[in-house]
Amino acid sequence: MDLFEAVGNTPLLSLSQLTAKTPGINVLAKAEFLNPGGSVKDRAAKSMLLDGLAKGRLKPGQTIIDATSGNTGISLAMMGAFLGCPVVLYLPANASRERKSLIKIHGAEIIETDPLESSDGAYLAVLKEVERNPDQYFFPDQYNNPANALAHYNTTALEIWEQTGGRITHFISAMGTSGTFMGTIRRLKELSPAIKGVAVEPSSPLHGIEGTKHMDSTIKPGLYDAALIDELVRISTAEAYSMAKRLARECGLLTGISSGANVAAALNYSAGLPQGSTAVTILADTGTRYLSESFWGV
Amino acid sequence: MSVTVKIPAALRAYTDGLSDLALEGQTVGQIIDALVERYPDLGPHLKDDDGQLQSFVNVFVGSKNVKNSGGILAAVPDGETLMLVPAIAGGSGDN
Numbered sequence: 001m002d003l004f005e006a007v008g009n010t011p012l013l014s015l016s017q018l019t020a021k022t023p024g025i026n027v028l029a030k031a032e033f034l035n036p037g038g039s040v041k042d043r044a045a046k047s048m049l050l051d052g053l054a055k056g057r058l059k060p061g062q063t064i065i066d067a068t069s070g071n072t073g074i075s076l077a078m079m080g081a082f083l084g085c086p087v088v089l090y091l092p093a094n095a096s097r098e099r100k101s102l103i104k105i106h107g108a109e110i111i112e113t114d115p116l117e118s119s120d121g122a123y124l125a126v127l128k129e130v131e132r133n134p135d136q137y138f139f140p141d142q143y144n145n146p147a148n149a150l151a152h153y154n155t156t157a158l159e160i161w162e163q164t165g166g167r168i169t170h171f172i173s174a175m176g177t178s179g180t181f182m183g184t185i186r187r188l189k190e191l192s193p194a195i196k197g198v199a200v201e202p203s204s205p206l207h208g209i210e211g212t213k214h215m216d217s218t219i220k221p222g223l224y225d226a227a228l229i230d231e232l233v234r235i236s237t238a239e240a241y242s243m244a245k246r247l248a249r250e251c252g253l254l255t256g257i258s259s260g261a262n263v264a265a266a267l268n269y270s271a272g273l274p275q276g277s278t279a280v281t282i283l284a285d286t287g288t289r290y291l292s293e294s295f296w297g298v
Numbered sequence: 299m300s301v302t303v304k305i306p307a308a309l310r311a312y313t314d315g316l317s318d319l320a321l322e323g324q325t326v327g328q329i330i331d332a333l334v335e336r337y338p339d340l341g342p343h344l345k346d347d348d349g350q351l352q353s354f355v356n357v358f359v360g361s362k363n364v365k366n367s368g369g370i371l372a373a374v375p376d377g378e379t380l381m382l383v384p385a386i387a388g389g390s391g392d393n
């Protein structure tokens with residue numbers, strides 16, 4: 001087995017410790033933090049790189065460039081090292097030292113952009129650089145690359161379908177590029193049109209839920225398709241922190257802030273569902289990436 | 299004299315699209331209060347239920363992050379720039 005083959009096929013965990021108040025309703029979480037790069041973004045990165053190689057757009061040894069404040073950068077840096085391709089990543093200067101270290105350890109180069117412009121600023125800076133030197137780079141463009149959502153259409157959705165024996169009724173997930181949500185729910189609805197897609201968004205444009213987007217105040221990803229969203233649940237950063245802590249202390253699951261947001265949304269939302277419902281959400285990345293955050297209270 | 303406050307892109311919908319505001323005050327807390335007084339809808343985004351500055355907002359006075367050194371009590375000299383920067387989770391942000 002090689003690094004690429006180690007991506008995906010993650011366990012689907014039951015969150016029984018948290019669902020005592022809602023008997024008869026299943027809340028399950030896909031353990032994406034167990035991917036080799038520590039997050040769900042391994043699936044998207046692998047799919048975009050393999051698609052680039054297959055189409056001849058990524059040539060052996062060519063430089064991979066993208067904008068990312070976090071997990072996609074770590075996945076691309078890791079896979080670039082594996083493929084022998086240099087990686088250049090643009091990120092807002094306020095990205096943490098731990099993030100930058102994880103990227104640099106794999107040998108990737110970091111270009112810092114204006115922190116006030118957040119990830120949109122990093123994205124626009126990459127677009128400019130790619131326009132200047134189009135032949136020099138492979139630009140996966142994770143926000144608009146169909147191969148990102150297709151990773152979830154072809155793998156995440158089918159794994160969830162099989163792991164629940166076709167019993168899933170609701171898929172609940174936050175959105176960054178929206179690849180995870182859109183790809184997974186599109187396939188699930190094809191398998192069973194009754195399955196509902198519940199999207200999760202930060203309740204404020206200024207938030208601490210790393211990796212997720214407040215859609216109305218930022219550039220909407222090309223992958224985003226409002227028609228696939230049946231319901232929207234808003235979660236505050238405080239709720240996400242508090243659930244990340246509960247996952248660590250009550251379930252033994254050390255996951256990141258967006259995982260806290262996803263599980264908080266799944267529990268809130270599923271409390272109103274009929275008996276026998278099965279809600280599936282995503283544990284998007286590992287909590288070891290957030291050790292210096294003060295909300296853990298240690 | 300006043301202080302220049304730099305608003306992050308995510309919050310400019312609440313400041314009539316303005317990125318730079320001139321406000322009066324001698325400490326970070328006074329300036330943030332003046333900001334929220336001018337744009338009340340900003341309040342809940344900057345402060346938590348206890349009225350504390352949200353933990354994921356870093357405050358720079360000039361080039362220094364005062365989040366953990368002074369916080370809202372940190373002094374802001376006349377003519378200085380105060381920058382509100384959303385922290386990217388996954389680190390101390392004081393690099």
Ligand SMILES: Cc1ncc(COP(=O)(O)O)c(C=O)c1O
Nearest residue numbers: 071176177178179180211258284
């Ligand atoms: C921690 C975390 N959660 C959630 C997401 C959202 O995933 P997607 O980009 O597939 O919408 C990301 C993506 O960057 C992430 O890093």
